[in-house]
Amino acid sequence: MFSETDRTVVVVGAQWGDEGKGKLVDVLAERADWVVRYQGGANAGHTVVLGDRSFVLHQIPSGILHEGVRCAIGNGVVLDPDTLFTEIDGLVEDGVDVEGRLYVSDRAHLVLPYHKLLDSESAASAAIGTTGRGIGPAYEDKVARRGVRVLDLRHRYRVRERVEQGAAHAGAQLARVGSTRHVDAAETIDMLGRLAERLLPLSEDVGLMVHRAIGSGAAVLLEGAQGSLLDVDHGTYPFVTSSNTTSGGAAVGAGVAPTLIDAVLGVVKAYTTRVGNGPLPTEMDEPMADRLRTLGNEFGATTGRARRCGWFDAVVVRYAARVNGLTDLAVTKLDVLDTLDRVAICVGYEFDGDLHTEFPGDIAALDRVVPRYEWLRGWERTTAEARRLDDLPSAARAYLDRIEELIETRIRYISVGTRREQIIGC
DSSP, X not given: OOOSSOOEEEEEESSSSOSSHHHHHHHHGGGOSEEEEOSBOTTOOEEEEXXXXXXXXXXSOXXXXXXXXXXXXXXXXXXXXHHHHHHHHHHHHTTOOOTTXXXXXXXXXXXXXXHHHHHHHOHHHHHHTOOSXXXXXXXXXXXXXXXOBGGGGGXXXXXXXXXXXXXXXXXXXXXXXXXXXXXXXXXXXXXXHHHHHHHGGGEEOHHHHHHHXXXXXXXXXXXXXXXXXXXXXTSSTTSSOSSOOSTHHHHHHHTXXXXXXXXXXXXXXXXXXXXXXXXXXXXXXXXXXXXXXHHHTOXXXXXXXXXXXXXXXXXXXXXXXXXXXXXXXXXXXXXXXXXXXXXXXXXXXXXXXXXXXXXXXXXXXXXXXXXXXXXXXXXXXXXXXXXXXXXXXXXXXHHHHHHHHHHTSOEEEEEOSSSTTOEEEO
C-alpha cells in the first residue's frame, strides 16, 4: 500500500467488524514507520499469529510487534488503562520491546469503573448486544463534557472534580434503572492516582507527532476498530458502536487533516459475520451457519461470543466503499469457503415489490428485505498453499472477480489462512 505518493494509509473494516484488520495491519506495518489507532476501545480485538505464537491486542496497535515501528493511541479512542497495562506487561513477557515505541494521546478519554458498571447494568446495552466494556458510557461522558482525559491526570484536583461529577451521574443512572450497585468515586480516584505514574510518561500530543511524521515523509498507517456498518452515523443505528469507524473518523481520531490521507484499504471477509443484535440481511439458516462458524472459528477475540454468519453481501460492501472512499480491498478468510460446493453473493435486496441495490438507512426496511443471490460454483480445493493469484482455483478466481466487479474497487490482498505468509498480493 505504501509508495512514493501514498504515505498515509487508513485501514477500515468494510462490514460489521471482525474482518481480519489486525492481520492486514500487521503485514502492512512491516513497511510503516507509524501505526495509529484512531477510535473505539477495549471492546475490539485483533488476533495476530506470529510463528507459533498468537497475540490478541485490544487497544495497542498490532504494529507494536514490529521492531522500530512507533505506535500511538489517538484522541478518538476511549482508553481502558487497566487493559492497556495488562497488554503492555503481556507483550514484555513475550519479549516484545515496547519501551519508547508506544504513545497515548493526552486528549484521549478514559474508561472508568463506573462506565463498565453502567454498561453491565443497562438494559439498552443488553438489547443492542454490547460487550459490556464501558465503551458507550465513556463516549456519552465525553460528549456530555464530563469525561476524564489522560491530561487531567496531571492535576489531582481536576481528576477529583471530574470523577465526582461522572460518578454522581452514573449513580443517578443506576438508581433510575433500579440497580442496587454502588459507585465509589474515592476508589476510582485512588486507582487513577496509581495508574498516572505509568500512564503520564506515555502521554503525548499524538496529533502533532503524527502531523510532523507525515511532513517528514514517514509511512503512517491509521487503523480503526469494528467495521463500517457499526459507525454511529453510517451504520445500522441503533445497533452500532459509539464512534465513527469509517475513514472520516481517522482524521478526527488521530488529530490529522483529512487532506493528508492518501489511500483507504477496506478489509472484508469472503463471507459476512456480525456479533450481537441488529440486521444481518444475508444471515444463514442452520445448520449452514454453524458449519461456517466452525470452519472459520467465528468466535470473538475479545468476548468469545459466537458470531452470526451470512453470505457475502455486495450491497453492504459497495455502501462501505462509498462512505469510506475505498481505494483498495483486502479479502480475508477465502480458505474458509474451500469445502463448499457452491457459494453465494448478495447482489440486491427485494422489498416493497422492488429490487434495491443501495443500502438503506432505515432498519425497518432491512427487517423486510429478501436478499437476491447469485450462486457461483465452489472450488472444493484447498487454497491455503496459494501464494500467487495464479495459484488459486479458477472458481475461486471467478468468485473474487465477481466481488471486485460488484464493489467497483480493486482487490489488493487476499488472505488464505491465519499465518502472515498466507496473504496474496494482487
